[in-house]
Every structure is written in structure tokens, then in C-alpha cells.
Amino acid sequence: MKAIKIIFMLGLLALLGSGGPGRAQQASAELTLYGGRTVFNNPEFDSVSLVEFPFTVNRNEFSFFRPDSADTNYYARIFAQISLINTEGIFIDSNKTYFSAMVPRLELTTAEGFKLFNKLSLPARPGIYSARLTVIDAVSKKEGSFFYDRLVVEPPVKDRLSIGGASLAYDITYVGDEPTANARMVSNGSKVLNCPLSVFGIEDSAVFVYAELYNLQYDPENPGRYRLTYKILEDSNRVFIDYGSKERDKPGASVVITERFDIKGWPAGIYIIQLTATDPASAQADTLHLPFRIFAPVTSSELAVYNSDVTNPYDSLSLETKVNLVNYLLTPPQKQTLVNLSDEGKENFLEQYWQEHDENVSTRVIENRLEMIERYRFSNRYFSINEGIEDGWKTDRGRIYMTYGPWDDIEDINSPVTGNPYIIWRYFAVKEGKVFVFEDRDGYGDYRLVHSNVYGEIYSDEWKRRLESGTLELY
Numbered sequence: 001m002k003a004i005k006i007i008f009m010l011g012l013l014a015l016l017g018s019g020g021p022g023r024a025q026q027a028s029a030e031l032t033l034y035g036g037r038t039v040f041n042n043p044e045f046d047s048v049s050l051v052e053f054p055f056t057v058n059r060n061e062f063s064f065f066r067p068d069s070a071d072t073n074y075y076a077r078i079f080a081q082i083s084l085i086n087t088e089g090i091f092i093d094s095n096k097t098y099f100s101a102m103v104p105r106l107e108l109t110t111a112e113g114f115k116l117f118n119k120l121s122l123p124a125r126p127g128i129y130s131a132r133l134t135v136i137d138a139v140s141k142k143e144g145s146f147f148y149d150r151l152v153v154e155p156p157v158k159d160r161l162s163i164g165g166a167s168l169a170y171d172i173t174y175v176g177d178e179p180t181a182n183a184r185m186v187s188n189g190s191k192v193l194n195c196p197l198s199v200f201g202i203e204d205s206a207v208f209v210y211a212e213l214y215n216l217q218y219d220p221e222n223p224g225r226y227r228l229t230y231k232i233l234e235d236s237n238r239v240f241i242d243y244g245s246k247e248r249d250k251p252g253a254s255v256v257i258t259e260r261f262d263i264k265g266w267p268a269g270i271y272i273i274q275l276t277a278t279d280p281a282s283a284q285a286d287t288l289h290l291p292f293r294i295f296a297p298v299t300s301s302e303l304a305v306y307n308s309d310v311t312n313p314y315d316s317l318s319l320e321t322k323v324n325l326v327n328y329l330l331t332p333p334q335k336q337t338l339v340n341l342s343d344e345g346k347e348n349f350l351e352q353y354w355q356e357h358d359e360n361v362s363t364r365v366i367e368n369r370l371e372m373i374e375r376y377r378f379s380n381r382y383f384s385i386n387e388g389i390e391d392g393w394k395t396d397r398g399r400i401y402m403t404y405g406p407w408d409d410i411e412d413i414n415s416p417v418t419g420n421p422y423i424i425w426r427y428f429a430v431k432e433g434k435v436f437v438f439e440d441r442d443g444y445g446d447y448r449l450v451h452s453n454v455y456g457e458i459y460s461d462e463w464k465r466r467l468e469s470g471t472l473e474l475y
Contacts, residue, residue: 031144032058035133036196037151040165042254043158043214047125051153053082053133054119054167054194055146059101063139064109074109076101077138082120084151085130089333092129095120098138099182117193119184126155128456130331147356149329154455157214161284163257163277166211168195168292170204172258188212188256197359198292205264207292209273211257216250217281223250224281228257233272233289237408237428240271268296289428295360314369319343322350324393325372328403329357375402385446396449400425400436414440423447424467437463 033055040050062076081096101116103109120133131148157164171193175186185191192210200207216226230243248255261273273290314322323338323346330338330353338349359368376393379401383392392398401407407425414421421440427433434454438447451463 031061031135031137031142033133033135033144033146034196035146035148036167036194036198037131037148038165038167038194039153040212041154041156041162041214042164042212043156044254045123045156047156048123049126049153049156050121050165051084051124051131051151052119052121052165052167053131053148054117054192054196055080055133055135056115056117056194056196057135057144058112059103059114059116060110060112061142062101062109062137063142064101064103064106065139073102073104074106076109078116079136079138080118080120081134082122083132083134084122084124085132085331085333087128087332089331089336093122093124095122097184117185118182119194121184124153126153126455128152130333145356147334149331149334149357152455160215161277161279161282161286162214163275163286163288164212164214166209166275166288166290167192168198168273168290169193169208169210170195170200171206172208172210172260174258190256190258195292198290199360200263200292200294202266202268202294202296204294205262207261207263207273209257209259209261209275209290211275211288213255213257213277213286214253215284216253216255216279217284218250218253219281225249226255227278227280228259229276229278230259230261231274232261233274234269237272263294266294268294287433293360312365313373314366317373319346321376322347325369325376326350326353327393328399329353371405372402375405383447385444395446397423397438397447400449404434421447422450435467437467 034057035053035055038052038054040052042050057078059076062078064074064076066072066074078099078101079096080099081094083091083094086092097118097120099118108114129148129151131151133146133148134143135145136143165187169192171191173191174189175191176189185193187210190210192208195207213226217224225247227245227247229245231239232241232243234240257275257277259275270291270293273292274287275290276285276287278285317325327335334353338346341349354366354369357368358366379392379395379398380390381392383395383397383401384390385392385395393402404427408428409426411422411424413423416422420443423438425436425438427435435452436449436454436457437451437460439450440447449458451460451467452458453464
């Protein structure tokens, strides 16, 4: 169905602890590891949410062996662990697994293009965390790790219709209660092969969506129906495809949503799946935005142009500026580690950080790092409050801009009838929509954040009321 070759992982085998050892070798390189995260804020969980960490690794990077002469297959033994860390840098929970991959012939152990899929999960109370995923080849001792910088776990939603647990996948197959080789990949009867980075190749034929819908108004005597509406948006938020609406019967107060979108022939670029769920019985609706990227392989001629004509602006930055770029991305433990390093150590730390967080590994350029440079420069140019000093990145507006990028909509009221000047930024493509209100209380252009609907940011009942009522002036 698609160019990517998918090999299902086997569950933990009984022979993991037995059989002849493979050729032990020193770790000559790190494993290539891509990690994702999905938060299920299901109201049935009450006070916690379930966080899943799907990941993929390249099969040909593992060492395979035959456990005994009677078995003609070749196996790799793999260990994976996820560790959850609070804002003080304290490990508060972890989960781990051993699993195996199998191939029937020796030459397949080095074949490129095959991925292994698995995932780990942890319950977590509402809060802000970081996490580290580690995968180890038990034979060669090669290791790969993926760090999750800012993991926001919001409280379970109990009082309104809500879409949760949304993720993109290479493939979703309904298996029901049938036994499967790796039960971790099954969610509510669907085998989900997650795409952790939400990046698909131009040769892929489809993008799959998995999500859950909570808090439908449900009466067993009169179940009723709910409505799903899909649109594909381009990066500029223009509608690329409008799939319209479809209605489905309610099986209960919560339902599973799976959908397939044909992307064959779509040009490379960034797209957003906009999913709106509506419950006519309660007159409530919720909208979710899932961005993904389709990339085209870089040709040799393009690489030649890149190598000869393009310089990396990151290389010309001072070490202080390079540190500033990641100020809102690093966790407290990472920041402390960075502070204690020498200048050379800081350079190495930062280079490794960006390599680990390259969002498009198909190119030689770390596009998200270039984007952060542009955000940093924009913040210093427009948000600095001290003449002659580039400190805009330190302001509230600078922090939000560097974290979320350019706003989708802005209201800049510098002369209100009553009250202080204020600015409202809205982001429509960030989850169900995010809003940030900045107020200039002293009249010197130092706009401070006074309200946001983002979990963990400052919140104001007064500003929430004004935004919902459309009455932004004070009386």
C-alpha cells in the first residue's frame, strides 16, 4: 500500500532469557530513534491521564542472531524504557519492556527501509513534565534516546464534549479481540502503527488518524447520532480539501474515531487535518487540528547547490545567542547541565540537542532551528523594551512567540476607551485553539501576559468572561 515497509514487532519471547549468545560488539553508533507522545484525558480515568509514547527504530541497526540450531530464524533482542521527570528534575515514574524482532533470512537483517514499531505508556496527574525514552540493543549494546522537552498533561475533561488521544499513523487495522503479536500496538480493537514525528514521504499513499471522543450525551433508550466534519488545511490555513460531514450512531458516551486520508499525489509541504465533532443532543462541539508534513527526498543536484551556495546562519551566532535559542525548550535539569559545562561542552550539548530534535531528517538543514533563529530575531526587533538592548526574547511576548511562533490572529488595542492597552494573540492550529492576552499596565510598552487558556500559564476569570462575551472594554 505504501513504499515504507512495515515489520510488526513480536511480543516478549519466552526464549529471551535462553539460547546461545550472539556476537557481542562494542556500540559503534547510536540507534536512530523517533518518539511521539499522545495524551488520553479520558474522564473515566478520573484524576489522571494516560500518556502513550509511540516510537519507531530502524531494523537494520540491530544485531540479529540464531538462538539455537533448531530455529532457522534470526532474532534481535531489544530493551525500551520511558522515564517521566517533573519540573524539579526528579524521576517520578517509569515503564519498560523487552521485545524481539524476527527475520527468516540473514540478508534481511541489513536490508534498509524496514521500521520496528512499539510504544510505552504511563499514567500521569495533570502537570508539566519532561520524559526520556531509551532503546538498547541487548546484543550490540547500541543505544538511542529521545528527550521530550515539555510534556503538558491536562486534566481529564468531564463537563463538555472533548476530542482526546489524537495521533497520526502509517496504518490502522481493526483487529477486534483477535490475538496479536504485540498487544501494545492495539487501542480499543485497532492496531495503530503510529507516525511519531507526523512526517510522511511523498511516496506514501495515506495518512491515518486515531482519536477518541468523550462526553457524548447518551441515552440507551434513544442513543442518537453524532457528527464528524473533516477539512484539510494548508500551512496558510487555506482549505485544501473539504471532506464535508458524516453522521454516526452513538455506541456510548465515548467513541473511537479512525479515519484514512488518501495523500497520493499531494505536493510536499505542511498540512493540517481539522476534525470537528458535534453532538446535536447537547449542542456541543470540539475541534482538533493535527499538523503533518509531506516531504520529498533531496536530489543530488539539490544537495550540490546546498553544499556550494548555502551557509548555515547558526554557525555565525555567538555561544550566548545559541544558548538563548533553547532557553524555553530545555527542562530545568537540562538547563543546569548546560550551565555547568565549559564553552566547548556547551557547543557540543547544543549541537546534540538540535540533532536529536531535527523535525525533518530527510534534509541536511535543521529547519526548526532556522525557524527558532527567525523567532528570536523577530522577538528582539519588535518586543525589546530597553532602547539599544536586544532583550525582546526575554519578555512575555517573546517567550510565547518563540514557543508557538507567529500568531494566526491578533487584536492590538493601543487606545481602549477604558482600561490599559492590550494585545490578543490567537493560535487556531494549536490543539483546540490557544489564546494569549498581553496588557500594558504601566504604559511603557512592556506588555505582560495576563490571561491564557494554555494549561500552566496565567489564567484570569475576568479576561475569560470578556473574551467569551465579546465585551473587551472595561466599564
